[in-house]
Amino acid sequence: MYVVIVGGGDVGYSLTKLLTEEGHEVVLVEKDPDRYAMLSYELGESVLLGDGAELGTLLDMGANRADVLVAVTGTDEDNLVICQLAKLIYLIPRTIAKVNDPKNEELFASLGVDATVSSPKIIASLIEEKIDAGMTIPLLAFKGGDVEIFKTELSSESSLINRKVSKLKFPEDCIIIAALRGNEVIIPKGDTVLREGDSIIVLIKKKRKEAFKRLFLEAV
Numbered sequence: 001m002y003v004v005i006v007g008g009g010d011v012g013y014s015l016t017k018l019l020t021e022e023g024h025e026v027v028l029v030e031k032d033p034d035r036y037a038m039l040s041y042e043l044g045e046s047v048l049l050g051d052g053a054e055l056g057t058l059l060d061m062g063a064n065r066a067d068v069l070v071a072v073t074g075t076d077e078d079n080l081v082i083c084q085l086a087k088l089i090y091l092i093p094r095t096i097a098k099v100n101d102p103k104n105e106e107l108f109a110s111l112g113v114d115a116t117v118s119s120p121k122i123i124a125s126l127i128e129e130k131i132d133a134g135m136t137i138p139l140l141a142f143k144g145g146d147v148e149i150f151k152t153e154l155s156s157e158s159s160l161i162n163r164k165v166s167k168l169k170f171p172e173d174c175i176i177i178a179a180l181r182g183n184e185v186i187i188p189k190g191d192t193v194l195r196e197g198d199s200i201i202v203l204i205k206k207k208r209k210e211a212f213k214r215l216f217l218e219a220v
Contacts, residue, residue, distance in 0.1 A: 001025070004066045004092075006037050006052030006082050007073035008032070016043060016072065027061045039071055053081050057091060063090040072098040080104075083113045148206050149177070153199045161198075166190035171212050173205035 003023045005012050008030030017026045020043075026045065029052045030036045036049040049058035051072065055141065063069065069086040071079035076099055078142040083095040099105050108116050154161050160200060165176065165188045179186040180199040186192060204212055 001067045002065060004061050004063055004069045006071045008035050009074060011072040013039060016046060020046060027060055030058060053078050058085060064090060066092050068094045070096045076100050076104045080108060087112050109134055149203050151199055152200050154194060156196050159195050160194050162193060165192045169206040173208050174212055175203045177201045177203050
């Protein structure tokens with residue numbers, strides 16, 4: 001997978017290292033010469049000097065063949081412009097933006113940005129659709145973040161595994177929407193039994209999230 005990352009701050013640097021170590025082809029662009037020099041010393045040819053909000057820079061990065069573009073500069077305006085250029089000019093299938101002001105999330109979504117996130121590990125999970133056991137990955141937020149859809153993998157210690165859904169006691173305002181088992185998508189019913197390694201997708205009110213996390217992380 002070829003990933004273009006714009007912005008060489010802490011998020012861009014960490015994400016470049018993470019994806020490179022996992023075998024992906026990654027190019028990081030940074031417009032500040034001093035920061036570029038520091039990054040290129042460690043990351044070598046994976047780093048380019050330039051402004052990712054300019055068409056010429058994106059072309060130099062090979063944006064026309066990229067699978068994913070991630071914009072993680074320090075300003076939401078730049079991240080939005082970069083993602084729009086990637087979509088409209090280079091037809092990059094997936095764009096992901098760091099959003100510094102949560103109030104801008106709905107704007108980004110309405111203008112075609114596929115996902116808005118802030119953590120390198122969350123971005124990597126969205127790129128690869130991979131998740132570590134016990135780690136919750138927020139997928140969508142509604143009503144200003146009051147209601148959330150998130151995904152997590154059930155570990156061997158979880159009290160949810162090897163039990164029928166109808167027998168589980170969930171916090172209020174919480175629904176399991178789906179369970180992912182290998183390549184299979186399961187819509188849970190009362191007699192569905194969750195297994196170790198299943199990734200579950202949950203719709204929940206944010207105030208109930210900690211109670212649910214305690215439930216799936218603790219042993220029976």
